[in-house]
Amino acid sequence: MHLLKKYIAVSVIIASLTSALKADVSLPNIFGNHMVLQRDQANPVWGKADPGEKITVTIGDQSHSTFADADGKWRVTIDPLKVGGPYELVVSGNNEIRFEDVLAGEVWLCSGQSNMQWSVKLSNNAELEIVSANYPQIRLISVPQVASQTPKENFNGKWSICSPDTVADFSAVGYFFGRRIHNTLGVPVGLIDNAWGGSAAEAWIPRDILEADPRYSQLLEKWDTRAAEYTDEIHEQKVAEYKAKVREWEDQGKQGGRPRGPRDPRKNQQRPANLYNGVLSPTIGYGIRGTIWYQGEANTGRAYQYRHTFPLMIETWRNEWGQGDFPFYWVQLADFKEESDVPRESHWAELREAQTMTMDVVSNGGEAVIIDAGEGRDIHPRDKQTVANRLARWALANDYGYDIDFQSPRYSNMEIDGNTVTLTFDHVSNGGLYSFDVKEPRGFAIAGEDKKFVWAEAKINGKNQVIVTSEAVAEPVSVRYNWDINPIGNLYDRNGLAVTPFRTDDWPGVTINNVK
Structure with missing residues (x-):
């Protein structure tokens, strides 16, 4: 009897260890409660598990199974969903994950630099916009700002239901655009915001794509040199100096602007490939209708180069997404700084020209002209409603069949x-x-x-x-x-x-x- 008890105890321990060694099936955070799946198209669902583990994904009346590969990665494609919901998405393997309140509707990626990142709470009529943001069928998710030279597979974020409690910090252009789409179509809308202030277009492109083109060799060399020369020790020293400046600023009654913290060039939002890997990569492949983009200020000094960089970025995203030439609509730079009494040359004008020229080389793309919606004193105009409306015209006319004018003369x-x-x-x-x-x-x-x-x-x-x-x-x-x-x-x-x-x-x- 004593030996039998020992045998049972050892068997329990072995079973427990075996169970512990099995990895729970998991999905990146782009999947979650309250998410919106793109309607009327096949959508991939992916994640990790034990190598060889059988994974089953069910939603509505459909079920799909696969096995994790040698690296523990798995992927299935669910059949097109009709608009509506709520659905429940269930993923089963060694464990089971249930995502509730899943809707099928229109999904748009909202990307770019600070003018896309610019929040509802900092825009025109902010109080009114926030208190009236009762749209339970609009869903929001933001990707944190993580820079990386290697692709990230996940991010720290989750879907939320649009309400006065959740909309204030979300992209204003993204929200106003999504609201216009929702109000017009009467369908759920999912908005993915991954914008990063000050980002350059080349930061959103994979390194190998840039390396394959000699026109970017000097740009890559510049950033490689900056990154190599900036060590952890240098950064620690700069952080210490920054803290000392902040203490001095506080002791002097906080006069003037707060000192700016040190910027690590290795994690800079303008370093080539940094944002493609750190911000975009975890979402690539998620079913979307299209992308709206507001960026260019960081590239004005290299406007001629942008003629190639911007179309290259769009082409790369589409190739990586594997969803064809999805709609890509961008905002032309607004007016900014002082007016001139005489005609003159302008790097900003050349960047706008490069943006316009992109319409001639990129299919299914379009430009929202906002040359009248800027502020001379601020690179961040508060009127994000006009921006969103002009983007929405493109989508409503081209993608949703509304007979309205959409392109600027x-x-x-x-x-x-x-x-x-x-x-x-x-x-x-x-x-x-x-x-x-x-x-x-x-x-x-x-x-x-x-x-x-x-x-x-x-x-x-x-x-x-x-x-x-x-x-x-x-x-x-x-x-x-x-x-x-x-x-x-x-x-x-x-x-x-x-x-x-x-x-x-x-x-x-x-x-x-x-x-x-």
Whole structure:
């Protein structure tokens, strides 16, 4: 009997150890309670388990099984779901996970830098927007700011139901966009916010993609050198110096701005690949309808390079997602800083041009022009509602079939007759062009072969033309409109869509040789 008891005890211990060695089936945090799954398309679900472990995923009346591979990774694809819910998603292996209150609707990724990160509580009409944010079928999730040179598989975050208690810190552009989609379609909307203030486009691209193109060699070399020269010891010293400055600032009554903490270039949001790996990677593959993007300020010094970088980023995301050419809509940079009394060159204008040119090389993409919605004193305009509305026009027209105007008028061609230039525009609404505030269109400059621009007199001709001229230019060859960091243009269509800034020449700009 004594031996039998020992045998039983040992058997229990062995069974317990065997059970402990088995890894619980798990999923990344992009999956969770209250999530929204993209309706009407097959969606992948993935996670980890023991190698060889059988995994079963059920939702609604469908069930899918697979086995974890040698690395413990598994993946299934669930059949398209009709809009609605709530569903329960159950994942079973050695253990069981249940995700409740799952809806099927429209899922959009909200990405970019600080103007996409900018929160509802810091935007126009913040109090009103927050107290009225009672939208239980809008779901929100934010990805923390983690920089990495190796891909991350998960992040610390969870889905929440949109309410006055949860919306304040969420992306304003993302929320206002999602609310417009929800109110129009009457379906659940899921919003994934991974924006990071100050981020550069190349930080959102994998390193191997950048290494394969020699035009990024100097940029990569610069960041590699910075990262190699910055050690943990240097960082600790800078942190100590920062703390001393903060104490001094506090002792002096907190006069002036709080000292800024040290920035580790190894974890910088502009270092190539850092955000692709740390922020985007954990969400890649999750079923989405598309992406809205607000970024470019960090790349204005290399605007010509952005002509390639931005389309490359979009192409890379689409390839990695494996969901085809999903919609990708971006915000053109707003007006900013001081106005100028005379026409001048501008790196911001060149960046806007690069953004507009992206429409010509990227399918299923579009640009929301907000040249009229900025603030000279602040790089972060508070009017995020206008931004979201112009993005929503693209989605509602292109993806959801609404017969509305969505693209800002855009320069098409010009005809020169003596000292007069006639400009023709595409994408003008039936109401025609309209000059805001005053009758005469402003913001046009004209130049001859000497490339010296002067302000031009302008007038609207019919629905889609503008005639420009200047007594100072007898033989014009080029016209520019809203070509400055903070231009003074006032030309719209009758829907209030601002005319896209442009130039008719291709003369070398101020950023043409900047590559790092």
